[in-house]
Amino acid sequence: MAGSRTYRTKAIVLDKTKLKETDLILTLVDQTGRQIRAVAKGARKPGSRLAARCELCCEVDLLLAHGRSLDIVSQAELIAAPLGSQPTYELLATASAVAEVAERCTYEDAEDPFVYPITRAALAQLAPVDVAHQDLLVAAYIFKLLSHVGYRPDYSCCIACDDEHPTYFSAQAGGLLCASCAQGVPGCERVDANMAQWLEGLIALRFTELAASNIDPHTAARLLGLAHIWAATHLDCRLRALEFLLGR
Structure with a gap:
């Protein structure tokens, strides 16, 4: 045989x-x-x-x-069973968004040992935290995983002219842009210094650190929205679980 x-x-x-x-x-x-x-x-x-x-x-x-x-x-x-024996509807919706992105980033004919542990680590942190931190963790998972598969955003400066004070986020351009360069790029989202710092933290910080961080619901929801734009743009597909999560 x-x-x-x-x-x-x-x-x-x-x-x-x-x-x-x-x-x-x-x-x-x-x-x-x-x-x-x-x-x-x-x-x-x-x-x-x-x-x-x-x-x-x-x-x-x-x-x-x-x-x-x-x-x-x-x-x-x-x-x-990271969601517990009787997960809430909100927790299931949040976990579904993680699972959806993982499904879009894996293939039957290709191995990638990074995906399994990062997905397990993200799911393990969802149940104990509130909705704001769930949004934050999903956003972090998206940026971490997509950065690994080749779509890492550049937050160091304006990616078009190297201006050190970028104020716009653009998935199409690949990171942050200054106000002048953003004028010629459709779909840019304005971000302040605090939001830019959070975007960096989503990739740099561990899930446990993010779960223990101090963040307000509005900022967390905004970060999740930017993560959705990033994923939908670079994976070139609709992410229905994420869309549902953002429409709550």
């Missing part, structure tokens, strides 16, 4: 889609950073243990069997 038909891996559940009457298609990111799509047969049956162990954003130890197009979940053991 060329190799075993089954394999074991740890993974985080990013999405679930109904299949037939009782099955689910799970979208996962495994510990290597590879995206996996697998069928959990019978997961929607009443009393199914598999369903409880494969809820959104749960970290699971899986035994999978290779299939023709989708792998098959043969066994699942729960490692961690």
Whole structure:
């Protein structure tokens, strides 16, 4: 035989889609950073243990069997449920935004070991904090992950003329711009010095430091909005979970 038909891996559940009457298609990111799509047969049956162990954003130890197009979940053991056993609607919406970005930044034929630990770390901080800090953590996750995959913003100065006092944020241009350079770039967002400092902190600070920081809801929501613009621009797609989160 060329190799075993089954394999074991740890993974985080990013999405679930109904299949037939009782099955689910799970979208996962495994510990290597590879995206996996697998069928959990019978997961929607009443009393199914598999369903409880494969809820959104749960970290699971899986035994999978290779299939023709989708792998098959043969066994699942729960490692961690960062959202708790009964997450609120608001917490689920916030976690869905993290999962959506992770799904857009992972691929079935490419490994990236950075994605798994950063996604796990972000999800672990969401449940204990208030809405403002949840917004802050999601924004930080977006900028950290996109910076890793090649879309790192430049906050050091105006990226067009090197002016040391930029006052506009532009996803299209790739970072901060001064007022003069921003005139020729559509979609720029005005930012003050405090907002520019926060934008730097989203990448530089750890999730635990951000969760303990002092931030007001308006600033956090604004940072989340800028993160959404950055992600939508560079991933070139609609991020519906993020849009829903911003529309609360």
